[in-house]
Amino acid sequence: MAKKLRMFGRIALIIVMALVTFCSGVWAALALWYQLPGNLASRTIGSAAWVIAAVALVTLAITRRSWLPLTAYAVVYAFLLFWWVGIAPSNHRLWADDVSRLLTGTVAGNLVTLGNVRDFTWRADDDYDARWETRRYDLDQLVSADAVLSYWGSAAIAHAMISFGFSDGSHVVFSVEIRKKRGQQYSAIGGFFKQYETILVAADERDIIRVRTNVRGEDDYLYPLRMDKPAMRALFLSYVRAANRLAVTPAFYNTITSNCTTIVYRMARQIDPGLPWDIRLLLTGYLPEYLYQVGALDRNVPIAELRQRGRITGRARSSKAGDDFSRVIRVGIGEPQGVPDAHL
Incomplete structure (x- = not known):
């Protein structure tokens, strides 16, 4: 034995x-x-x-x-x-044009000044008018925060962004993305192996949403978030701090541990430490169901209806050059009712 x-x-x-x-x-x-x-x-x-x-x-x-x-x-x-x-991230490479500049922000009371806000006019992925701007935002005029999800193939995978709206009708979208070198293509596997640095992009909605729907053929959805003004303000400032950190200390993107959703989740946890972790933070295509569950979306309306209302692809593709793009894509979506008691 x-x-x-x-x-x-x-x-x-x-x-x-x-x-x-x-x-x-x-x-x-x-x-x-x-x-x-x-x-x-x-x-x-x-x-x-x-x-x-x-x-x-x-x-x-x-x-x-x-x-x-x-x-x-x-x-x-x-x-x-x-x-x-010993392989270290860097902010000094030959970057693709749309991620060539780093976002930075300064805060003076209620006023936030963002440098290098992207406002490209896209005709194709390799045909665009590049424009970078300095924009100022009054946090006292911050009135909305929307989750924007962009799908490109699988129902389980989407790119998540947050759009902040102000009382004058302007919007700015924050998006955590890979910082591609010129001519480089995205690889999910490469994202595990220090293939890309992380960049935080702030952009006009007409730029960052329309390039996905009208140029890249992606399918986009917009969900108004139920957040009170202090939480919206705190999340906005978290993005500014994250951008300033990346400008000084570059970091690698990771497909699982440091992607477009997990970074937002970590920032949101600073506002609400009780926010639960969930596999849908990785399977980002199902993020709306997670947001619905924690009360960040309007639960007076079934999630299937919110998804149907929130599909902005058709409206984005039919928008014209002189239209108010942000207003056009929100037709029929409505506003969330109330704010959650516990989460965000």
Whole structure:
């Protein structure tokens, strides 16, 4: 019996070590593929060499019943982790035009001045008139906050933004995005491997919503949030502080831990520490149901009706150059009733 237990224990240990080596090896291969300097060929060679070496060492460990190959693997892996930790984010790269400038803000009493508010006129993804502005906002005139979700393929995945409205009819949208280098494309997997820095964009609604609906073919929804004025003000200022931090201390974007929704959630938690975590903060396409559950949307109306009312894609696509874009996309949406008792 003791001999059998030792045998089973050895087999279990081998399985565990194989799984650990496999998972760490896959991660390392992807890290090398995304972060090794050079062109596609050199990155592919480096990643493939790692895979071959890892398989060879595991094979030696099993066939020779020796821990030495796995020890060698652990040492090499430690060097790789040391290299990985040394990869630092930067604000100084050749950026794509639409994320080329960093948002900053100054606060003087109720007045907030935002520098580098984006107001592009888009005709295509590579055809636009670039315009950056300095805009001033009076927080005493802040009257609304809306969640804007933009879908591009899967019902479970959407890009989330927050639009703040003022009594004069103006709006500014805050959006946490990847900061793409010129010519770079988005990759969800690359977002796990320090492929992109994070940027906080403030933009005019006609720019940041219309480029998604009219140029990129995305499907957008707008949901008025039930927030009292102190909470709206606090959330707005949280965005300003986050933008100023990124301007001084760049940070990497991460597909799960530091994306468009999780960053907003962390800011909202500063206002309401009781705000619950939920998987729908990652599966952002279902974020409206989460907001409905915590009372951030009008619960006097069924969520299905709020979703139907909130679909702004058609109105955005039919808007004309001289229209009041913010007013056009809100036709039929209405305002939320009251403010929640507990959350936001």
